[in-house]
Amino acid sequence: MRKKLIDIENLTIKAEEKTLVNGVTFHVCEGEMLGIVGESGSGKTLTVKGVVNLLPEGLDIKADKVEVFGKDFYHMPYRERRELVGRKLGLVPQNTVFYLHPMIKIKNQMADGYLHYNKVTKEEALARCEDIMSQVGLRDTKRVLNSYPWQLSGGMRQRVNIAMAMLNNPGLLIADEPTTALDSTIQKQVMDLFQNINKKMNTTMIIISHDLGLVKYYCDRIIVMYAGRIVEMGNKNELFENPCHPYTKALISVIPSLNIKKEERLSEIPGYVPEDGRDMEGCIFRDRCEFASEECQNPEKKNFVSETHYHTCCKF
Amino acid sequence: MSSAYDMIPVLSCENIDKEYVTERTWNGKTKTIFKAVENISLYINEGETLGIVGESGSGKSTIGDILGNLKSQTRGKVFYRGQDVAEMDEESFRKYRKNVQFIFQDPKGSMNPYYSVLEIIGEPLKMLGITDDEEVIERKVLGIMDKVGLSKSVLNKRPDSLSGGQCQRVAIARALVVRPEIIICDEPVSALDVSVQAQILNLLKDLQEEMDIAYLFISHDIGVVNYISNRIVVMNKGHIVEMGRANVVFANPKDEYTRKLVECSFVN
């Protein structure tokens, strides 16, 4: 088996007494492309932030194991961790509107990060910026570099963020909904670029996305999260050819396909992801599930379909 | 059923250009001009949905903003019911303002965080001088909330305590409350979850059927645009590259860029 770059056991995140993420266990192998899907509020962002120790203030994290790059990430000197994060970790955050500083031109925000970790001149840094920017599909790189964030459209800002995350050739890239604001050609260009880097430089990637089509196309392995828990995990073929958990099936069916008939209504998943009671016993999806019955209140367990594929539904 | 009046598009534009000045010299003279859109002509008929797709930065929002008078064009004309918006008298302009409403991608960003749902949805009634009567406003607001699937219990809540899907319903209610003829929807589901996206798309379709509203539906997602639109416009780098019936365009794209758009999407 390949080396585990990330190894997480029983990760729980709480805001005071309220459980947000509940007992998540997973690993990511070196060079792997892992996808995480699920509705918003399911805890995808918190989980990856918990993994790299970037949780917002006021949240408590507990875990039996949090290892990144083979090191215990929560018991490491601050400086060492910062250095590791700066050099080896690329992060494309979800909310790009607030990520870029509004009063600083793009070129200064970008080049600074590169200059800090590399011994290069300002000119070389800017050349590197332009190069990576054109790779993520930004035209007019000079104009963009000389713009303030508010002069760019959302999709352009997103591409700037992606370019920034890739400047230092990170060994691990975590992208939280990286292409949600982009149209399909740019989305493909960015994802192809991720895939290319993944193949050529063996960069490990975690892609969070609500686009199941995209995840299916690019990721090797997929985690489906719901209300703070993992409800299904498997290799991409296993998961898409044989989705087992009703939640996974529902997620697959709500996306409009190109050959849908105009009169046809889109299927919906009624209700919302619950905010409370995430630590309750039994299946957390049962309130929204059409197949739910008494036995869904029994403690959850992993039902293995294969060595690599499991789900937590007691019915299938 | 169609009279001569119906044949005139609700909203249209001719040869629209939009230029931004991106840098100025010390004395305020123009230094660099950037053309965001060029030579855009399109129309939206009563009760139909025109979709605009294209990559980010291609000028979709610019067009929507100009059609709805949020931005002014550098050249060209915008028509409401065949009347040039720039030359309207006050009365016609008021009518245009009432009948052309907006929904945006980030509903929270377009709402006053200190307002309650009642105040947010009721505001256009006051702004457009339709009524000041608080009782009438509350009745109208409750009626429209029911239509968009918002429960009465959120009436006095503030945007921060609502979910993304609820906020987008509030935005839709705010647009609908004045009974517009057309709503310009700028990426209305892009920030929403796929499951909530399905609910909102179904809702928009139901409302259209019931109230005969036209939509200008802007999105970068061709699966979504294809599903909701009768006709579509494909934009690339500030230009319209293809226009036609949605199913025809996507089944048999003529333009190179459109073909790429279809090939690259993961919907199937």
Ligand SMILES: Nc1ncnc2c1ncn2[C@@H]1O[C@H](COP(=O)(O)OP(=O)(O)O)[C@@H](O)[C@H]1O
């Ligand atoms: N700083 C915080 N304090 C309290 N609750 C939070 C905080 N951040 C997120 N949450 C809650 O945690 C849950 C999971 O959020 P998140 O990880 O952002 O979900 P996702 O990325 O899957 O959309 C949500 O219910 C959210 O409301």
Ligand SMILES: Nc1ncnc2c1ncn2[C@@H]1O[C@H](COP(=O)(O)OP(=O)(O)O)[C@@H](O)[C@H]1O
């Ligand atoms: N205030 C502004 N100043 C300068 N350039 C702008 C401004 N607003 C938009 N632009 C530019 O106009 C182009 C079109 O933007 P927009 O209409 O928002 O595109 P879309 O909605 O298709 O993503 C983009 O290249 C953007 O950078």
Ligand SMILES: [Mg+2]
């Ligand atoms: Mg998130």
Ligand SMILES: [Mg+2]
């Ligand atoms: Mg836009």
